[in-house]
Amino acid sequence: MKHTMKKTVIGIFFLVFLMSMKAEERIIFSENFEESTVGTDLVGKMQVKNFNSEGGANWTYDLATGAQALSGAKSAHLNILNAGNQWWGLQFKVEDAASTTVGKSLKYKTTFKIKSSTADNFFQFYIQGMSGFVQEVPIPAGNVIQEITIESIPMDNTGMANFMWAFGSHANVGDIWIDDIVISEIYEPINYSENFNNVVPTATTIGDITLANYGNGAWTFGVEPLESDASNQCAWMNITENSTDWWTLQFKIDKFAAIKDKQYIISFKAKSTVPNSFSVRVEGVSSYVANINTTGGDTFESFVLETSPMDKSGLANFLWGFGRPTVYDKICIDDLMIQEKSVTTKIPDFPEGSDVKLYFSENQLRIVNGLYSNVYVYSPAGVLLACSQTDNHDDSVSIPGGQKLLIVKIIDAGGRITTKKVIAQN
Numbered sequence: 199m200k201h202t203m204k205k206t207v208i209g210i211f212f213l214v215f216l217m218s219m220k221a222e223e224r225i226i227f228s229e230n231f232e233e234s235t236v237g238t239d240l241v242g243k244m245q246v247k248n249f250n251s252e253g254g255a256n257w258t259y260d261l262a263t264g265a266q267a268l269s270g271a272k273s274a275h276l277n278i279l280n281a282g283n284q285w286w287g288l289q290f291k292v293e294d295a296a297s298t299t300v301g302k303s304l305k306y307k308t309t310f311k312i313k314s315s316t317a318d319n320f321f322q323f324y325i326q327g328m329s330g331f332v333q334e335v336p337i338p339a340g341n342v343i344q345e346i347t348i349e350s351i352p353m354d355n356t357g358m359a360n361f362m363w364a365f366g367s368h369a370n371v372g373d374i375w376i377d378d379i380v381i382s383e384i385y386e387p388i389n390y391s392e393n394f395n396n397v398v399p400t401a402t403t404i405g406d407i408t409l410a411n412y413g414n415g416a417w418t419f420g421v422e423p424l425e426s427d428a429s430n431q432c433a434w435m436n437i438t439e440n441s442t443d444w445w446t447l448q449f450k451i452d453k454f455a456a457i458k459d460k461q462y463i464i465s466f467k468a469k470s471t472v473p474n475s476f477s478v479r480v481e482g483v484s485s486y487v488a489n490i491n492t493t494g495g496d497t498f499e500s501f502v503l504e505t506s507p508m509d510k511s512g513l514a515n516f517l518w519g520f521g522r523p524t525v526y527d528k529i530c531i532d533d534l535m536i537q538e539k540s541v542t543t544k545i546p547d548f549p550e551g552s553d554v555k556l557y558f559s560e561n562q563l564r565i566v567n568g569l570y571s572n573v574y575v576y577s578p579a580g581v582l583l584a585c586s587q588t589d590n591h592d593d594s595v596s597i598p599g600g601q602k603l604l605i606v607k608i609i610d611a612g613g614r615i616t617t618k619k620v621i622a623q624n
Contacts, residue, residue: 220386223307224457224511227297227361227381231272236260241274243292244379250287250366256280257288257365262375268311268343273377278365285322287366290376293327295358298381300328301483301511302356303455305384308348315373316340326360328353349384356483356512383511387538388454388462394421394431394532404433406451413446415439415521422530432467432498432532441521444477449531450517456483458511461539467498467532475524481515483508498532504539556606562596563604576605 227243234242236259246259262268262275274290281288292298300306306325317340325331331350353359361381365374390406397405399420409419416439421431433449441447456462464478473494478501480486486505493499508514516536520529557564563584565573575584583604584596607617 221384222387223382223384225380225382226299226306227292227294227379229292229379230270231261231274231377232270234261234272234274243294243297244274245289245291245293246276247289247291248287249289250282250284253283253287254280255282255284255287255366266375268313268375268377270377273311273375276365276374276376278371278374281368281371282366285364285367289362289364289366291360291362292379292381293358293360293362298359298361299357299510300325300353300359301383301455301457302328302354302513303352304511305352306350306359306361307382307384308350308361308379309346309382310379311343311345311375311377312337313343313375314340314370316370319370319372319374320368321374322364323348324360324362324364325350325353326362328355328357328359330354356510383457385455385457385511388456388536389538390451390454390534390536392534394433395429397421397431406453407433408448408450408452409435410448410450411446412448413441413443413521415441415446417447417520419449432530434528434530435520436528437520437523437526440523440526444519444521446521448517448519448521450515451536452482452513452515452517454514454516454536455512456480456508456514457538458483458509459507461507462505462516463537463539464503464505464516464535465501466534467500468492468529469496469498470494470527470529471496472525472527474527474529476529477519478503479515479517479519480505480508481517483510483512483514485509492529498530572609574607574609576607580605 229243231242239246241259241261246257248255248257256279258277258279260275262273263271266275267273276290278288308323314337317338319337319340321335321337323333323335329350333348335346335348337344363376392405392407394405402409404419404421409417411417415437417435417437419433419435421433424430424432435447435449437447462480468490470492471494473492475489475491478488478490484505488503490501518531523529555566557566563575573585574582576582605617
């Protein structure tokens with residue numbers, strides 16, 4: 199099939215790239231004991247367990263108050279009378295489906311304060327159930343408050359984890375105080391793009407995308423140039439035999455961890471020779487589904503989807519389901535982006551030393567212009583949506599019609615042109 203449409207004139211200048219993102223944190227559990235009470239095997243939200251009484255393990259527990267508290271008015275207090283003969287004998291832990299469910303491939307950071315009445319003490323910190331993580335933590339000085347930070351390895355699976363302080367099987371006995379426990383999920387916001395210009399297909403992949411056939415359908419796939427420009431490519435799938443279910447033919451990327459309660463923007467272009475249909479889904483951490491209908495013809499259509507909040511954290515499967523299409527057909531995909539939605543988006547700075555900065559919130563694009571540049575904002579079809587002229591240092595312009603996929607072109611005072619494709623997020 200011969201393509202007759204370029205990706206737009208502005209697309210000649212496209213800079214499509216994966217923007218680097220700093221790791222962020224989300225608190226999943228905290229306990230400062232200020233509102234806590236003591237119960238059977240409980241101090242506040244923390245479980246206090248003796249599993250080795252037959253081995254001699256013995257301790258008591260309560261809340262330290264006043265001057266005995268490490269911070270605030272209360273702290274957890276453990277009095278170890280005998281550590282027993284097993285490391286797992288004395289456990290101070292939190293294991294709760296509502297607050298310690300962890301996600302596959304994600305790391306977790308645990309911070310807390312601790313003090314021991316005896317010097318040269320130690321304990322072991324574990325994350326069990328979804329990981330084999332363990333770290334030995336020394337307490338070298340007696341009656342000195344230590345602030346501890348422990349960062350885990352990535353979790354092996356998604357599910358409820360046991361965050362455990364193990365005090366068993368150690369010669370030292372005495373008092374332990376613990377306070378201000380915070381467990382945080384560490385993640386890098388998803389910010390992925392693929393224009394297929396520099397990928398080499400294999401028998402099962404196109405770049406980072408896996409193409410899987412799980413049923414009785416049949417297809418071929420690859421990349422092809424738009425018109426005669428071999429550097430300007432799209433991915434294509436030619437479905438030659440129908441299948442019984444949507445999930446049998448999948449175009450998917452499952453290498454990113456999505457975060458509980460976060461939403462994601464999925465944008466892409468698609469075209470088919472005749473009207474057709476497929477679905478876009480997020481699986482593993484969500485039940486999000488969007489049904490896509492193409493109008494047919496030789497022109498790419500732009501689609502921008504906003505997912506529902508994720509049900510849990512973990513490795514997500516972003517997939518395009520091509521099983522059981524409306525008709526057998528060739529479908530092309532291009533300019534794919536997956537990005538975490540944020541309340542106010544600071545769009546990463548333009549390259550090449552540009553002093554233009556962009557922010558987006560509530561359908562308003564703020565343009566901070568420090569180089570007296572002309573800034574133009576276009577739709578993917580090349581329609582001018584807004585502009586900021588050279589004499590305006592700080593403009594805010596409305597983006598009509600809920601447009602999310604934008605092309606921004608800057609012409610600086612020296613005539614240099616820089617363009618970027620961005621997703622504007624509310």
